[in-house]
Amino acid sequence: MRDVGVVFLMYHELEMPGRPMARNEPGYMRYVVRLPDFRSQMELLQRRGWRGVSVGDTLGAFAEKTVAITFDDGCESDLLYAAPILRDLNFSATFYITTGFLGKPGHLTQSQVRELSGLGFELGCHSMNHPYLTDLNDTDLHREVAEAKVQLEQILGKGVQHFSCPGGRYDGRVADAALKAGYRTVATSRIARNFSTSAPLNLGRVAVMRSTSAETFQRLYQGHNLWRMRLQVQIREAVKKLLGNSSYDHLRSILLRDRSS
Ligand SMILES: [Zn+2]
Known part of the structure; x- marks a missing residue:
């Protein structure tokens, strides 16, 4: 039997006109999909006989x-x-929660997280304070991966099995910490489809961005041309490595500011 590759789409905040965003700097807004676009994307999947899970x-x-x-x-x-x-x-979906953001403007409250869970959606953990995990020492990594899991489980009153990496930062230490904490899976931002044979602690995901056109989305969810997106990221990663995370973020904010002005 053929091993089916499944694309994991990665969304962030959705924009509803007239409603303030949780954050609004250009680097953040690149990941904010407009509500009508999200609706069109989901309806397209359904029209084509696909299912969101x-x-x-x-x-x-x-x-x-x-x-x-x-x-x-x-x-x-x-x-x-x-x-x-x-x-x-x-459709179903998995919502990864940053526990330290709960109750902050634009974010879910604890009772809203329980409500999402009660509707039958899957809840996962996205750390406590949203740091780049690869920059952390062991104590901080444990807090962000393991303690955040316990926190979310206490809020939900049930187990949490899935983790996703803030800012896509991922390495072997993160995988080890997640394994030790008892997670079944870790989702990264590595652009790849996942197969039943894929390592569950290193699952690829594909970001749907604000700028993702309907044409691009059609290729995306079917896993077509992912190599092209990977190449773009590899170039970006090379620059990041050269500069370090904080200089890269600084440079990126300047570039995005210039572009939007
Ligand atoms: Zn995040």
């Missing part, structure tokens, strides 16, 4: 014509905008 669903069966839908950060738009659209289409 959670990470846990995917692990259960890497099925043809399925795409895993994931959201990072725990924004309020998860519950207010994404959930109703997904439910209308009978």
Whole structure:
């Protein structure tokens, strides 16, 4: 039997006109998808006979014509905008929560996280304070991966099995910490489809960006031309390595500012 490759889509906050965003700097807004675009993307999947599923669903069966839908950060738009659209289409999804953001402007509250879970969606952990995990010492890494898991489990009253890496920063130490903490999977920002044979502690994901056109989205969810996106990222990573994380972020903010002005 052919091993089916499933794309894991990565979303962040969704923008509803007239409603303030959790953050609004250009680097953040690049990942904020407009609500009508998100709706069109989900409806396109359904029209084509595809189904949006959670990470846990995917692990259960890497099925043809399925795409895993994931959201990072725990924004309020998860519950207010994404959930109703997904439910209308009978799709599922995994929402990764940054526990330290709960209750902050634009983010879910503890009771809203329970509400999402109660609607049948899968909840995962996206650290406590959203640092780049690869920059942390052992104590801080443990807090962000293991203690954040316990925190979220206490809020939900049930186990949390899935983790996603803030800013996509990932290495072997992160995988070890997640394994020790008892996670079943770690989702990264490595641009790749996942197969039943893929390492569960290093699952690829493909970001849907604000600028993702309908044409690009059609290639994306089917896993077409991912090599091209990978190449762009490799070039970016090379620059990042040359500069270090903080200089890179600084440079990026200057470049994005110039572009948007
Ligand atoms: Zn994040």
